[in-house]
Amino acid sequence: MTVRDLRAPALGGAAWLGGIAAAVCPWWVPLGVVVGTAALLLRSRGAGPLVAFAAVAGVTLLHGTALASGPVAQLAQKRAVVGAELTVTSDPRPVAGRFGDLVVVRARVEQLTGRGAAYSLSTPVVVMADASWLGVVLGERLHVSGRLGPADGDSAALLMVRGSPDRIEGPDVWWRVAAAVRGSIRESVEPRQEDTRELVPALVVGDDAGVDPALADDFRTTGLTHLLAVSGTNLTLLVGFLLIASRWAGVRGWWLHGVAAVGIAGFVLLARTEPSVVRAAAMGTVALIGMGGNGRERGPRALGVAVLALLLLDPRLAVTAGFALSVLATAGILWLAPLWRDSLRTWLPRGVAEAVAVPLAAQVACTPVVTALSGEVSLVAVVANLLAAPAVAPATVLGLAGGLVGLVWMPLGQVVAAPAAWSVGWIAVVARRGADLPTAAIAWGTGPVALLLVTLVCLGLVVVVPRVLRSPLAGVACSVLLVVTVLTRPPTPGWPPSGWVLAMCDVGQGDALILRAGPHEGVVVDAGPDPALVDGCLDRLEVTRVPLLVLTHFHADHVDGLSGVLAGRTVGAVEVTALGDPPDGVEEVARATGAAGLRPAVAAYGATRRVGDVTLQTLWPRPDVARFAGDLGEDGSAANDASVVLLAEVDGLRILLTGDIEPPAQLGLSRLVGGLAVDVLKVPHHGSRRQDLGFLTGLRARLALVSVGADNDYGHPAPELVTALESAGTEVHRTDLDGDVLVVVRDGQLGVVARGGVGRRR
Template identity: 55%
Template sequence: MTAATTARSDLRAPVIGAVAWAAALVALGLPASVSGLALGAGAAAVAIRRRRGLPSGTHIGWLVAASAVAASALLHVESVGTTPATELARQGAAVHGELLVRSDPVTGSGRRAPYVHFRATLLEVSGRGRQTRLRAPVVVVADTGWAGVRLDSRLRFAGRLAPADSRDVAALVIARGPPEVLGGPGALLTAVDRLRAGIRDGVARQPAGPRALVPALVDGDDGGLGDDVAADFRTAGLTHLLAVSGTNLTLIVGFLLILARWCKVRARGLVVVGVLGVIGFVLLARTEPSVLRAAVMGSVALVGMGHHGRARGTRALGVAVLLLLLLDPWLARSVGFALSVSATAGILLLGPPWRDALARWLPRWVAEAVAVPLAAQLACTPLVAAISGQVSLVAVGANLAVAWAVGPATVLGLLGGGLTLLWVPLGQVVSTPAAWCAGWIIAVAQTSAGLPLAALAWDPGWVSLAVLTLLCGALALTLAEALSRRGVTLGTLGLLLVVMLVPLPTPGWPPAGWVMVACDVGQGDGLVLNVGGGSAVVVDAGPDPDLMDRCLDRLGVRAVPLVVISHFHADHVDGLPGVFAGRRVGLVETSPVPDPAGGARLVRAVAQRAGVPVRTVAYGETTTIGPLRWQVLGPVRTSYPDSDSPPNDASVVMLVEVRGVRLLMMGDEERPSQADLRRTTTDLHADVLKVAHHGSSKQDDDLVRGLGARLAVISVGVDNDYGHPAPSTLHLLGDAGMQVRRTDLDGDVAVVVDDRGRLRTATRMPSVRPRPGGVGGP
């Protein structure tokens, strides 16, 4: 077999995996009837080809893989979307029933109070006079009294069902009251929970940073990390260390294999050890989709480490992608899955030639250490830019600097955790070097993120991403030759260091001609309307006073003649002290519905301390401040009997006119109040739409399409708990001809009117992002 034939054979499985991935994306994005027709056509084509005796080949493999994954996706969509729970959720029915906990509870900051959420399987539901047994995936939202529920526990609950934004979930369970535990986890999971607790006990006496990072490295639990540390990891390109990844599995299973060889285990015994190690890893890090994905990708990496590793690894990668999509087609839409596959593919395809090139003038182990993170980083760069709006210039260097410490921190953290179950002092002694290594990793992340040009802002639009992808492809094809030359490699590295260390001039902020800025305040709204002369009207204040204060500082706002609070949820009012910090505030206007009461009290308390009056807006009133003129278009009514969230539907709506541009400023209105707005407002047109409720799925399609807006701005948090903005809303805005700007991808978003009256946008991506969070409402 020739080298060319071998190469084609090596790539056949990855190509089939890519075709299957595309089929899953198409099937998940189309109505079930269309997907069914496509699936039938594919099956017919296979049957015709076989009946005619035509030879089977790669194209048939593509067709079979695509048809199989599309069929799986169709079955998943139908099975989730047609359950009794889905229908009860559409009705907002009060129910009680039983469920099985499928993930650990995660605590979030709610609009009224802290809450927990987790995934579960709904086993029985009773509502609207009917009792049904079923198995439907749901997300449970409950008060913090549910924080202690354990994975694989069987619970009885009471509450109501609500529609979920994501199509892979049948319903959202909003629990009321405490759970009734019907059964706990089995002996195996109980033992795993003891080991997880032992890992934390092993580093309990260490400084806060290492104490939180070691468990994150071992089992992916990063809940104890501070916001600043997590932000530094993102900027430095080290976020993969904070989540369960194939790297974790490779390190842990690799350690077990070394230990097995030392114990004279050989041949098939090593295979058994490897398989048991993968199973143990999955149990330790929880049997969630992200963990299973990491386990499979880590196993592919282990295959690639063996004899003929590149050929076997690429084939294993293609097969792994196909099998994972067959089991869970929703992975096709997972950013984590895309990053895992891209990184693994980069390591398998680009790593070996780059390692060999560097090995011409570097020791082989050094060449390997440089080539692997470099290949993974280049393969993931376009995806990371699409997600974060920036290209990290320090990621490769930071990954190289921490590479030696990740393994010991992970393995010793696990070993120390196991030993604490026997004798706590011994486990803590073994875990101490793991904490030292974790401390080094944190120091590298902080130093890298603090460099003047740690990351290069990159527009996440399709054209810019296509250009970046072409650049990365060109580097992939030519870098091996460059890396083989010591002078070229060292010269390029030196130039990159200069670029990172010496600040380059950047465009000023705010941009000239700005009329509105949507501040990047996380999951919430914080909007600023320019009055001029260092003054601005602020509409909502986000969930975090510091973030709101810093945004206003960047805009040079020293005086705020008016603050408008659209409604009193925490993601709109908790940041209000930041507006008042060191600024003159003239008046606060609010929604006429003081719900939730805690938010209304906070607003009045902040204003009272500053001696600022508070009044309620009146429907239909008009106001002029400087160049701004607006009319209050909502709330039309103060109550909606069919509302899922009365405070949301009581949000203030403003139609603002400034410099010839009309901006429709929505709060968190849902369908009832949006439909009311559409019916009661004649000739409702705008150039800019501030999208309601962070881009949730609860939009009035006719209202959005009828506006004629050219630009849509969505204020939304990174990786928020609610899936905002909903894909359906993004499709709606695109179909309506609007350009979409999002604070989770673009940072601060400025709406600009230039001297000729032309409308455009400018963005400011922060070098350090706020930690993803879930403040607000589903």
């Protein structure tokens, strides 16, 4: 590639650096570059990259200043109550908040009144509202009142409103058409199974609101996440098909450019005009150029121009992971894939060589960023993308075609969309089976050294891979080695340590504990929120038989991982609390246990039994738990306070497992077992602030275990709780800092061994 060919990519790279510098450096650094560039241009030629750097840095500074100094931001600092007319710029999305479910909507404020003044403006905000906002439509103009608050990122403020909005004006016609098509796509696959009917809209237009979180996690593990979001692939497939159909219909010359432009505009409207969609459309356009005549030269030039244009339009993209992944994947496909394809063509057909080279190049280019986000390196991503690739095009094109035909006659639209449903069914199988492999991904870490190392490895692969792929023997040997690696669970020398009696698994924001009942046997108390995490923990502990599984209550962070406990293990009995709340959790437990041929029984209050090496006594809940829970009001704590509380004894240690009981149940329990002393306490409710500190410190535990997710937004564990326990002489261990935590007894001495987070999937 000549220097001339690199000029446009250099502009794009410099622009990207300018956006990053302006976002992370003190304001005077990029400002100095802008001024210096202006002076240099008076005396120099060929300073294009420096101009691009300065231009994007300058736009970023102006954009940030406008957001921070405008009337919306100023009123937000004062937390003013305001009235506003705004236009909705995103679909409403429900999210779980600390004090209940919320609906989040992005909007653009156009009229604002507050603190005795009125303003006409155009400023982005994030609206936080109640469930009545689920019915708002993209493009609607609304009148609302609420309180402003400071916001981070690309919005001037948070606008917290109560009640339903007053509708001033409906969306423009193009938004109504786009909404009709999106609705028709969903309706065309409505008769299909749940995963299928949610995946088709996700693949076609990025509408992933209903995708099962567990399935989405499997897509992340197998490197297929890009299929669930709006990406350049969507646009390339849809507009590419439109161009092929137009050629077949006789369209030629510049008319094809017009068709492509209409297709790109239509795609953006369907997928929404959010920054991520505009970015995806730009990268998809670059891919189309790269597939055209003289694409190996025109594609990189188009990429450089696209990066520069996107950052001038929206400089916030420079520091977003989605932008980085899109640019790197496109660059990998444009620069690396042709070379690697040519290497493979020495012994493979062109089609096979291209099918392998494209996902491999994109994966290598994106791996450093993906690792920084997830702390993992996927080993199955290339194979998963290769297996899923044949199904992506029919799923995307026929999914859209089914929606368009459905606007005219839905029964025919459902027929057209049927192959799309079958195709996404196959993709779901690839994701699930790939994620279930013993070593689908390896934990890597997100520290500077770890990320530098993975980046150096990827750069090394750029040099080595063409030579390896050129040799049939080396290529096959590497493929066999990869297959053996993903099918074999890596050894964990020294784990589990001898003498372990209790394990607190790192399952994120949830509980999963194992009491050692004998060789390869464990009593499991709660299953956490993620089947893969609890399954991995049990595998590392070499637990193959579970004589007793206790689910303290039915919240998702304690029962959603149940299938991971049941997978490949012999389970003797399942016990649950008497309070069947919440219903979703009850249904999940019934489904999973029913599939395994098990029938849960209510844990008998006061019962003492021996399970292998474990002695268990059920201390709580009382037989009148339903009436007790009814006295608690509607603050959401009834299910927590109905948690099964167990007193266990293993190898001479007394261990109290408390589920998520809160102060009312803790008070009731203290009255029943006054003077109880234990060696190990599992801290209730992940260390929340709602605790009876007198009861907990009065247990005189030597160890306190807190099962809690890293960077959770609940503030768990509460600092005052940790301080109180430590002040009482209790040693506190927590999964967000220590990873898997094992309590061990050696020569009569109590100790703790931790894995430091190995095996986490965050």
